[in-house]
Amino acid sequence: MKLRLFRFFLFTLSLALVGYLRFPALAATRGVPRIEQFTASSPTVSSGEPVFLSWRLSGAETRSVRVVSEAGTATLSGNALKVEPTLSGVYTLIAQNRQGSDQREQAVQVRGVTVAGLPESGGAPSGGGGAAEADAGEPEGSFGVSLSLDGPFISDEAGSITGLQDERVVRVPPGGEFFAEVAYRDPDGVAGVTLNLVNSAPEGLSGTLSPDQPPFSVVDAPTGTCDLGLLPTAVRCLYRVRVAEDARNISELPGAEDEFAYVFRVQVSDGAGDYANEAVRGYVAVSPR
Structure with missing residues (x-):
């Protein structure tokens, strides 16, 4: 009996060692949370303007999620945080459990206000050089929405949109769809493009669009010239966005305050870590057929 138990022990130990040796990465990383995405609804804002930080996690159960900035640390339970910065700075997201942690940084620029390492006209923190040097490579381009x-x-590039009477508001029925165009260029190569909903109310509405986040869902990958794998110096990304069947216009939602249409904005980053600094927005209203 003792001999059989000993053989069983050796067999079990051998399986464990084989699994560890064949899959060392899995053994080393299993259980550690991973931050897949950490973005700001608007990387450049006026002082006190609301910014929504949103993130997506993967991997094992996360024990704690914290956002750290000069203003202090906030411990969170959801996947978004509203901040109203008065100083430019960098927000650090930390996801942690007993197995380990992961972290990402996101810069937010307040117009006319700088801190060390962050250029006045926007961009990610840099290790040296002046604002003019950092600004030289900022992505430039255009953004807009359309029914076709x-x-x-x-x-709203030509001027502010102040109400539904403006013909530049794109009207989409529930269950319908619209398109967004992101056409940008940068000598350092375009590294990232995110499409964001940026309304300040109702609380919790704003964030990065995804394939499964109503009332607006991105359908498939963007088309056009939008392969960012090789850091192209120019892109034209075309997004198809579907509206939920039960969607209502934002003005009908509780807590919408004076919002009259859904407002979209794009965030574009380049290979040098700079961010686009153009506050161009597309307006969409959900109207019955």
Whole structure:
């Protein structure tokens, strides 16, 4: 009996060692949380303007999620945080459990206000050089929304949109869809593009669009010239966005305050870590057929 138990022990130990040796990465990382995405709804804002930080985690159960900044540390339970910065700075997201931790940084620039390492006109923190050097490589381009993949793509670039009477507000029925165009260029290569909903109310509405986040869902990968794998110096990304069947216009939602349409904005980053600094927005209203 003792001999059989001993053989069973050796067999079990051998399986464990084989699994560890064949899959060392899995053995080393299993159980550690991973931050897949950490973005700001608007990387450049006026002083006191609301910014929504949102993130997506993967991996094992996360014991704690914290956002650290000069203003202090906030311990969170959801996947978004509203801040109203008065100083430019960097927000650090930390996801942690007993197995380990992961962290990401996101810069938010307040117009006309700087801190060490953050250029006045926007961009990610840099290790040296002046603002002019950092600004030289900022992504530049255009953003707009349309009912047709062929356009025209409309935004508030020509001036503020103040109400539904403005013809630049794109009207989409529940269950319908619209398109967003992101056309940007950068000598350092375009590294990242995110499409964000940026309304300040109702609370919790804003965030990065994804394939499964109503009332707006991104359908498939963007088309056009939008392969970011090799850091292209120019992109034209076309997003198809579906509206939920039960969607209502934002003005009908509780806590909407004076919001009259859904407002979208794009965030573009380049290979040098700089961010686009153009506050161009697309407006969409959900209207019955």
